Amino acid sequence: MNQASRARLFKEYKEVQREKVADPDIQLVCDEANIFKWTALVKGPSETPFEGGVFQLAFSVPDQYPLQPPQVKFLTKIFHPNVHFKTGEICLDILKNAWSPAWTLQSVCRAIIALMAHPEPDSPLNCDSGNLLRSGDIRGYQSMARMYTRLAAMPKKG
């Protein structure tokens, strides 16, 4: 079991090395000591409040991977209805019941980027953000998100 997931992760690692240039929005890095620990740097999608920010994700891959989904959380603070503001936990179906063994860490990163662009306020982890969106205060949500992006996800100026 461990061997299978290890092999799978190694394959993904090689895949990532090859596709590093292909997808500049995602930088997936494997922990040097532990292949079950990964970190990813994803760029905030354009035309969203997260544009310009670089968000760090932490992957914790279970032994049963890929049958079990990896546990992913934001290390960078983000104001998003589906991300827990304090823990960085992500509410994403593919990381829970909709997980498929066909998915990879790379595809999870892409899914997270998509989630950032299209928040789902009906299942919020961040109630404030969700409430803003559900009440239709798009502008309030965007400014809050942009602020946190600028505070947490952008390199400090100067």
Added chain:
Amino acid sequence: METEGQNCRMGSYIYRPKKTKKVFERIRGASVIHILSHTLYFLSLYLSLYLFSDQVRVFPILERVDSAMISDSIPKASISMASSTPKNLPKKKRANRSAKVKQNKLVARRGQFISQVKNKIGCKDEANGEGGLHGGASVHPENERGQAMEKLEINPRGEEEIYGDGSPMNHYSDSESSPLNSPTSHTSSVLGSNGSGVQFTASSRSGSSSGRSSSSSSNGCCSEIMSEDDEEDDCLDDWEALADALAATEKKEEVHNPESEFDSPPEKHGIGSQSSGVVINPEIGGMAVKRDPELCRAWSPDDAFRPQSLPNLSKQYSFPLISERQLSRGGPVWGCKNVGGTVPTSCPICCEDLDCTDSSFLPCLCGFRLCLFCHKRILEQDARCPGCRKQYDRDDSIEKEATLDGGSLTIRLARSCSMITRS
């Protein structure tokens, strides 16, 4: 009957006018002696077998049929036969029975042979028609059919004369060479004119235990004139002479019959290894018997006569294998992320290489492939297809259906692959 026999004869000689003349001359010369010998023989028979006078009337008819079957009898010979039938009446019943058995055998063999020849004609016609590889194909089949029809008439005779080795060449060659080989010129001339009869006698003697009586029932009566001691040797001589003559005439044919070679372009082109024409006649006569099991079957995949338009079953069967080989070779190029209908080389779940069983395993209709091991593991857990997230149906029927579907998919893919390799 007589005309038929003559027609056959003409048919067999149609490509060799010179020889035909010779033979007919010889026949004319021999006929007097022939009749003499016949009368002599029948007189002796009459005297020796006078006591067994309660002969069934059927026998002469049988005999006549026999002579017709052998059909090499020139008109005069058959006339002499007809005239001699009343004298044949006093004969053994045993002879009659053996003659009947023999007759049945001959009829059966003739039918068999004709069907074989027909098969052959069909094959060749189709092959020629389909192939169209040589320019003469449009003209050739007619020619061939004509000749083949002659063969239909001729070859059975050859078959009857010499079991399995029969050919229209045989009696001809015999008529040419037997005078040289057989010791008594008197009988040899008869042999020459009535070659098939002699050979029939020989074969019947070797075939049936009631040697003398049965052979006397045939029209190869001339051999009976010879003394008892000579008979065995003469038979051997006949066979040897036949073998020699066969070899000799085959050579002669190749040398002396350029027009017949011209008539059979397939042989020159090497498409049909056996084709029509006089040259091939012995081949067809002999080969048809040898190829009997093959002809009984359908087209064998590597048969030269097999029409190209027929679906190539063997290739279809080998499609999946080809595909596997191809894919495994082209695997690194296509990669495992190839989503389309292609078969990945490794399991997308565990990244282990897919073996043959895995590649033919399609658990879900969505076409997502994975190894059996991972499939089992998934079934143990949430049992949903990784590709479409639909629940794997634990019913085996669906899985089988899916597998079948995958099989056809594999074949289709493989066909395209093989097309690529062929072109």
